[in-house]
Amino acid sequence: MTPPGATADRVLIAGATGGTGSELLSVLRPTDLTVRATCRSYADVNTLDRLGADEVAVADFFDPADAVAAAEGCDIVYCALGTPPSYRHTIGGKLVDRTGVLNLLTAAVSEDVTHFVHTSAIGVGNSKRGLSLPARLLIRGSLRAKRDAEAAIRRSGIDYTIVRPGKLTNDPPSAELLVGQGGDSVTGSIARIDVARLAAAAPFTPDARNRTVEVVSRDGLEGAPRNLVDVDWAFDRVQADHERMRL
Numbered sequence: 001m002t003p004p005g006a007t008a009d010r011v012l013i014a015g016a017t018g019g020t021g022s023e024l025l026s027v028l029r030p031t032d033l034t035v036r037a038t039c040r041s042y043a044d045v046n047t048l049d050r051l052g053a054d055e056v057a058v059a060d061f062f063d064p065a066d067a068v069a070a071a072e073g074c075d076i077v078y079c080a081l082g083t084p085p086s087y088r089h090t091i092g093g094k095l096v097d098r099t100g101v102l103n104l105l106t107a108a109v110s111e112d113v114t115h116f117v118h119t120s121a122i123g124v125g126n127s128k129r130g131l132s133l134p135a136r137l138l139i140r141g142s143l144r145a146k147r148d149a150e151a152a153i154r155r156s157g158i159d160y161t162i163v164r165p166g167k168l169t170n171d172p173p174s175a176e177l178l179v180g181q182g183g184d185s186v187t188g189s190i191a192r193i194d195v196a197r198l199a200a201a202a203p204f205t206p207d208a209r210n211r212t213v214e215v216v217s218r219d220g221l222e223g224a225p226r227n228l229v230d231v232d233w234a235f236d237r238v239q240a241d242h243e244r245m246r247l
């Protein structure tokens with residue numbers, strides 16, 4: 001794990017054009033970290049530059065060589081990849097949630113990355129009860145892909161934090177976040193900016209090392225929370241940039 005107060009590291013945001021990825025960029029760009037952001041299309045390079053990325057890598061994570069080039073020289077990887085709206089969420093097959101994440105993980109291992117932070121989802125693996133049965137059936141393909149990616153991350157030997165958010169919103173940051181562990185914990189919704197703040201802080205948070213957590217906001221909570229954990233997130237190490245621009 002990266003020790004608190006470590007000198008500037010290079011971090012990779014995989015999927016920086018996405019909702020959560022762009023919030024990660026807004027949180028990480030005011031720090032002393034060198035931020036490399038990825039996009040799939042050359043058309044998005046200028047946008048990521050404008051949003052404050054120090055470096056931009058064009059990468060399709062279905063291509064292992066692109067993953068290797070993107071991770072080169074990086075100390076921390078933040079993975080915010082996800083499948084765009086598609087029937088593949090239901091039927092599965094080749095999904096970035098499995099194939100792309102595994103390519104990125106393999107590249108991170110060979111690059112000696114110190115911490116891999118992964119955005120997964122409530123509904124994956126032992127958190128399945130946090131998602132309604134109809135929703136689970138609708139996105140069963142991507143849930144299986146994310147389950148496989150989570151398992152590979154845990155086996156990889158890299159320090160990791162797997163953040164499983166509830167339904168994502170574009171709301172402003174919430175006053176209180178609820179973090180559970182063990183799968184059967186919390187259900188509901190959370191703003192992407194809050195997921196980004198937790199994820200960004202994870203490598204600098206000793207308590208977050210090698211943990212899988214479910215997260216929702218107090219406002220978005222549905223039902224009674226169980227198995228809550230108290231994690232002292234290193235929010236002081238990262239900070240949201242309130243002047244941030246949206247894509």
Ligand SMILES: NC(=O)c1ccc[n+]([C@@H]2O[C@H](COP(=O)([O-])OP(=O)(O)OC[C@H]3O[C@@H](n4cnc5c(N)ncnc54)[C@H](OP(=O)(O)O)[C@@H]3O)[C@@H](O)[C@H]2O)c1
Nearest residue numbers: 015017018019020040060061081082096120121166167168
């Ligand atoms: N939506 C929800 O309510 C919800 C709930 C819980 C968890 N999650 C999960 O949380 C994560 C973040 O969600 P989000 O809605 O913020 O993400 P998003 O806006 O859908 O962004 C996904 C990112 O992945 C990139 N991407 C997709 N395929 C790629 C490929 N082959 N190579 C390179 N990049 C690729 C996209 O690039 P482009 O811009 O080029 O498409 C985009 O930057 C996802 O894993 C999602 O499944 C979502």
